[in-house]
Amino acid sequence: SAVISQKPSRDICQRGTSLTIQCQVDSQVTMMFWYRQQPGQSLTLIATANQGSEATYESGFVIDKFPISRPNLTFSTLTVSNMSPEDSSIYLCSVDGVNTEAFFGQGTRLTVV
């Protein structure tokens, strides 16, 4: 299994500001995934981050709003830019382990006021 640490675990932010979420994995992985879970909803994939290349964004998500960095094989960051109350969600980092079993961090609970 993979152990994933996310920081911060929660934050309350003012609208118009940005928040950077960190994700650290205890082993080297090729791909890291970022998800959003809006209140009362299931998970939606934001983007896939590969080390050494630009992240691949899903339909409805753009790099200007959700820039991602992937400086090495164990670390990634997701920034939520120019936040509005609609960005209030849980943001989760995920990696695939053996047999493509998905593992998740504990999530970042973001509230935008």
Next chain:
Amino acid sequence: KQEVTQIPAALSVPEGENLVLNCSFTDSAIYNLQWFRQDPGKGLTSLLLIQSSQREQTSGRLNASLDKSSGRSTLYIAASQPGDSATYLCAGRKTSYDKVIFGPGTSLSVIP
């Protein structure tokens, strides 16, 4: 396009009951299916992973089955406990390099 649904959306049972959560997917070409548990405001904990070549997986009081032909998976929880109260999500992927598609989840409440 793979879509995943879960029934029921919410379930409340007395402690000690056995229960079944259902998951359906539209595309039978599924690579694997995974069941997760999510506590309120928290991340996801992987419970069971079933590969397409497998019919079921067991872990403690949990048993998950997969029927590709009917597009269904079930999660059986034996002798439920209040600590089992959480949201249970199923998720599948079409190939090893496809993204994971999540169902909407079943919110379970086990009453002492």
